[in-house]
Amino acid sequence: MNRERITRWLVSGPPFVFMVVFFVLPALIMVVASFRFPGEHGGLAPMFENGTWQFTLETYQFFFSDFIYTEIFLKSFLIAGLTTVICIAMAYPVALLITRVPKRFRDVMILLVVLPFASNFLIRVYAWMIILGPQSAFSIAINSVVTAFGFEPVTLLFSPFAVIVGMVYVHLPFMVLPLYTNLEKHDPILLDAAQDLGANAWKRFWKVTWPLSLPGVYAGSALVFIPVLGMFAVPDILGGTGDILIGNLIKEQFLGTRDWPFGSMLSIMLTLAVLAIAALAMRFSRKSLSYA
Amino acid sequence: MKTSFTTEAQRHRGFMKKLFSVSLCLCGGFLFFLFTNTAYARDELHLYNWNNYISDDTVARFEQSCRCKLVQDYYSDNEEMLAKLAAGASGYDLIVPTGNAVESLIKSKQLRPINKQLLPNLRNIDPAYLNTAFDPGNRYSVPYAYTITLIGYNAQKMRELDLPTDTWAVIFEPKYLKKLKGRVTVLDSQRELMAAALKYLGYSANDTDEAHWRRARDLIIRAKPYWAAFNASSYIKELTIGNIWLAHGYSNDMFQAQLDAKNAGRPFTIAYATPKEGAVLALDSMVLHQTGPRPDLAHRFINFMLEGKNSAELTNLIGSGNPNRDAMHHIDLAIAANKAVFPTPEIQTRLEMLKDLDRNQRRVLSRIWTEIKVR
Numbered sequence: 001m002n003r004e005r006i007t008r009w010l011v012s013g014p015p016f017v018f019m020v021v022f023f024v025l026p027a028l029i030m031v032v033a034s035f036r037f038p039g040e041h042g043g044l045a046p047m048f049e050n051g052t053w054q055f056t057l058e059t060y061q062f063f064f065s066d067f068i069y070t071e072i073f074l075k076s077f078l079i080a081g082l083t084t085v086i087c088i089a090m091a092y093p094v095a096l097l098i099t100r101v102p103k104r105f106r107d108v109m110i111l112l113v114v115l116p117f118a119s120n121f122l123i124r125v126y127a128w129m130i131i132l133g134p135q136s137a138f139s140i141a142i143n144s145v146v147t148a149f150g151f152e153p154v155t156l157l158f159s160p161f162a163v164i165v166g167m168v169y170v171h172l173p174f175m176v177l178p179l180y181t182n183l184e185k186h187d188p189i190l191l192d193a194a195q196d197l198g199a200n201a202w203k204r205f206w207k208v209t210w211p212l213s214l215p216g217v218y219a220g221s222a223l224v225f226i227p228v229l230g231m232f233a234v235p236d237i238l239g240g241t242g243d244i245l246i247g248n249l250i251k252e253q254f255l256g257t258r259d260w261p262f263g264s265m266l267s268i269m270l271t272l273a274v275l276a277i278a279a280l281a282m283r284f285s286r287k288s289l290s291y292a
Numbered sequence: 293m294k295t296s297f298t299t300e301a302q303r304h305r306g307f308m309k310k311l312f313s314v315s316l317c318l319c320g321g322f323l324f325f326l327f328t329n330t331a332y333a334r335d336e337l338h339l340y341n342w343n344n345y346i347s348d349d350t351v352a353r354f355e356q357s358c359r360c361k362l363v364q365d366y367y368s369d370n371e372e373m374l375a376k377l378a379a380g381a382s383g384y385d386l387i388v389p390t391g392n393a394v395e396s397l398i399k400s401k402q403l404r405p406i407n408k409q410l411l412p413n414l415r416n417i418d419p420a421y422l423n424t425a426f427d428p429g430n431r432y433s434v435p436y437a438y439t440i441t442l443i444g445y446n447a448q449k450m451r452e453l454d455l456p457t458d459t460w461a462v463i464f465e466p467k468y469l470k471k472l473k474g475r476v477t478v479l480d481s482q483r484e485l486m487a488a489a490l491k492y493l494g495y496s497a498n499d500t501d502e503a504h505w506r507r508a509r510d511l512i513i514r515a516k517p518y519w520a521a522f523n524a525s526s527y528i529k530e531l532t533i534g535n536i537w538l539a540h541g542y543s544n545d546m547f548q549a550q551l552d553a554k555n556a557g558r559p560f561t562i563a564y565a566t567p568k569e570g571a572v573l574a575l576d577s578m579v580l581h582q583t584g585p586r587p588d589l590a591h592r593f594i595n596f597m598l599e600g601k602n603s604a605e606l607t608n609l610i611g612s613g614n615p616n617r618d619a620m621h622h623i624d625l626a627i628a629a630n631k632a633v634f635p636t637p638e639i640q641t642r643l644e645m646l647k648d649l650d651r652n653q654r655r656v657l658s659r660i661w662t663e664i665k666v667r
Contacts, residue, residue: 252658
């Protein structure tokens with residue numbers, strides 16, 4: 001009994017300590033920082049000065065005094081949601097295809113899905129600058145179609161469209177992989193049974209495959225939605241004059257403005273939002289698991 | 293062939309042997325690396341510098357003259373450097389920040405005073421760049437090079453469209469911008485863009501009156517629909533390939549764009565000019581960080597960089613402005629004659645160095661900046 005407990009601590013102890021040191025403590029530091037004053041030259045003002053503790057709610061007041069920051073949060077959620085939906089729509093057929101091809105192709109296809117990770121993320125985003133640039137074959141082709149229908153030519157680069165394209169491109173593998181792992185486990189006999197009972201292809205997908213794959217969809221969505229919410233590099237590089245997301249706003253507080261309390265406070269808001277979503281997703285996925 | 297029938301155990305033993313020898317090699321290599329590294333560590337100067345802000349030839353000559361190694365670490369803007377230092381980065385002997393960042397570093401007591409007796413070449417510096425507002429009496433800083441924030445443009449396009457190239461109006465006035473829709477980028481920097489707008493409105497770049505800031509904000513928001521992006525990193529490339537025809541940016545970046553377009557044999561040329569309303573002059577200075585272990589080598593480096601020839605090498609490489617009078621003899625004639633790099637005395641009076649803002653001003657400006665980005 002005692003030995004079992006020791007083993008349990010030996011196994012779970014290191015990751016536990018790791019989480020406390022590198023997640024819980026920094027999060028607490030951030031919470032404290034959000035109640036402090038910004039330092040005159042960046043960083044934070046001293047916590048104890050002139051005989052009193054220097055804490056304030058000013059930063060929180062500042063956030064809620066103007067709808068503009070909430071607006072950026074809402075917009076980021078919208079972009080993250082849109083990216084997730086597009087990722088699901090694009091990744092699902094790919095994942096299905098991988099499960100249906102013969103085994104020897106399967107490994108190659110998975111390798112192809114993971115292959116983009118072999119080159120640096122920023123370089124891949126910069127590559128999109130060239131693809132979407134006004135002189136690229138892609139832009140010229142699209143604009144020849146658009147102008148043929150009598151519309152003004154469109155600019156693809158430096159637009160919300162470019163931001164979404166970049167986000168989807170970067171996060172697509174994170175959707176394909178969990179979907180594939182889920183779909184791979186489905187028993188083909190279920191589909192045969194459905195067919196025997198008279199279900200057509202669409203019904204077989206909608207009534208059998210889709211509900212069974214929901215845990216994979218939720219896992220993939222979490223892996224896409226959460227990173228997109230905090231992303232600042234893609235809008236920085238591909239976005240136009242109005243494409244500012246929470247990530248950019250937070251980055252700006254630590255660099256341009258040197259306002260650590262406000263940056264910390266925004267990060268806390270983001271973390272809370274992400275936790276709320278994760279909790280919701282977990283609830284949903286449990287429910288659907290119990291269905292399965 | 294008996295050997296082909298190896299048992300599982302034998303194979304395992306063979307694998308373990310291989311693993312052992314591989315790890316031995318790795319350990320050996322690591323120890324070797326450690327030793328060679330410590331052998332160097334005796335005479336190393338750590339320079340925290342802008343990207344591409346010193347010529348390789350200069351580095352080689354300095355290393356030869358001091359029999360030491362110059363180790364560089366890089367940043368791409370002052371804020372990044374300040375944030376890294378505020379987060380506790382240490383061990384840099386020398387940094388090359390811009391004036392307002394020098395001010396911030398002095399006030400937060402992160403710098404070591406310089407010893408002018410070790411810097412006989414200090415007399416080469418043009419007095420116009422000494423005794424600045426951010427460091428009166430140059431107790432902590434020695435000028436290195438400067439850039440001017442100005443406009444760069446596609447000369448052919450601007451001529452075709454009959455647009456002026458000597459005023460901020462072309463960046464801010466819809467009557468000009470409508471010919472340039474989607475072909476303009478401005479710097480993604482609160483201070484720089486506000487300074488340009490303030491200058492155009494006839495205020496100082498260091499104006500901190502909130503009403504003036506709001507007027508500048510309105511000017512920017514009115515012009516924004518015509519701009520392609522806020523861009524601080526890729527406008528050189530975009531100008532060079534002809535996607536962008538007008539950019540708000542730094543003089544040495546425009547120098548680079550001009551050179552790139554020429555080398556690529558583009559059918560157009562990139563030119564740049566300081567708007568007549570005035571602009572921001574960013575003077576980068578060498579400063580000693582408190583945590584640097586080798587102030588002796590750092591002084592040697594500063595004095596070395598104050599020699600005209602060494603200082604000129606940087607200007608010839610990146611087209612930076614040069615506060616060193618002795619350097620003028622060594623600078624390429626084309627650069628020396630370029631009014632956007634070496635401004636006329638008349639323009640010079642309208643150039644301003646940015647001052648650091650206090651925390652409340654920074655917060656107000658940040659809010660205005662967010663409004664600009666969202667609206």
